[in-house]
Amino acid sequence: MPARFEITVPTDFILARDVCSYGYFLLAPSRWDPVTASYLTTLDTGERAVSLWITQGPPVAPGSARDLARRRGVPLIVRTDANIGRQEQRVIAAQIARILRLDEDHTHLRTFHKVDPRWKASGRGRIMRSATLFEDVIKTVTSCNVTWPSTIIMNRRLCEIAGRKSASGHFAFPTAARLARLRPQTLRARCSVGYRDARIIEIARMFSRDAGPAVPPRAAAPGHTWPVRTGFAAWLEEPATGDDAVHAALLELPGIGPYAAANIMQLLGRYARLPLDTESIRHAKSVLGFTGPDRALMKKLHAHYQPFGEHRFRSYWFELWAFYEAQRGPAWTWERDTTGKTFTATKL
Secondary structure (H helix, E strand, O other): OOOEEEEOOOOOOOHHHHHOOOHHHHOOOOEEEOOOOEEEEEEEOOOOEEEEEEEOOOOOOOOOHHHHHOOOOOOEEEEEOOOOOHHHHHHHHHHHHHHHOOOOOHHHHHHHHHHOHHHOOOOOOOOOOOOOHHHHHHHHHOOOOOOHHHHHHHHHHHHHHHOOEOOOOOEOOOOHHHHHOOOHHHHHHHHOOHHHHHHHHHHHHHHHHOOOOOOOOOOOOOOOOOOOOOOHHHHHHOOOOOHHHHHHHHHOOOOOOHHHHHHHHHHOOOOOOOOOOHHHHHHHHHOOOOOOOHHHHHHHHHHHHHHHHHHHHHHHHHHHHHHHHHHHOOHHHOOOOOHHHHOOHHHO
16 A cells, blocks of 8 residues: 655745756656646665655645745655555655755755845755765766757666666666666667766766775875775765865766766755856856856856855856746746756757
């Protein structure tokens, strides 16, 4: 029999706003239903895949910003497609908390709003991410040097080919162990990942062993490598680990360059670095009014967001997201298979 349980959220949390805050809410296994204001996903519990239907308040689309605000702080209702035990519920709840950044409470966001008060009225601050760090890394790899529709296809196929299937027929994102067993040729042929095939497998093998790159991070102090007893992923996610050490370690991963490393940093809750790409150049020109060659624009962007300190990425990202929403309406109204495929500036 399917289960139903509640998750307490921070007092300022609004599901529709905080899920629909980053492009990953449009990538498999995630799905947002704007008609019922529901977040649907399928998670791997370590033993099987379980599909979820998550709501906050009545399962109907908010009619206005005021209606949306009424849901603030209301507990989440999680429904599953299969009966689950207490241990599975704990695993699922922890993954949901990571996706929604429920560890970032109102006091955490208040610090950001003091630095950049433009987002105080809307309550913007949380940026949706994946259920696991491994999934965040692979999603970053599949979003580099490619169009957004291709990123959508790659993630859908990775789930279908390598992910576990739930009782209701939906697929979870593959674990590192499941991806590590595949051949690069299989990924290239069946998941449309192109040149990323071998590096995805190599990253998966590292994470499945919970071992980092053989070369210690360049920015780490002598002898300050990830402890074997803790594991590479836990070391990256440990708040006590310095930003420079984490960034340097990420750059040692196969296929991870400056953009990807900076993006994974923000997915880790480390917002001081900017992952700048062609969308950033477009933003610099059309929104900020900057001029000059691309290299000069990159320098101007870094200087422009410097005053926001540890929250640089947040300030940058919400500017970018506000542009998308100005073109297509609030993200919580987007249909995955229509607007969700064409919301980036190159497709507007």
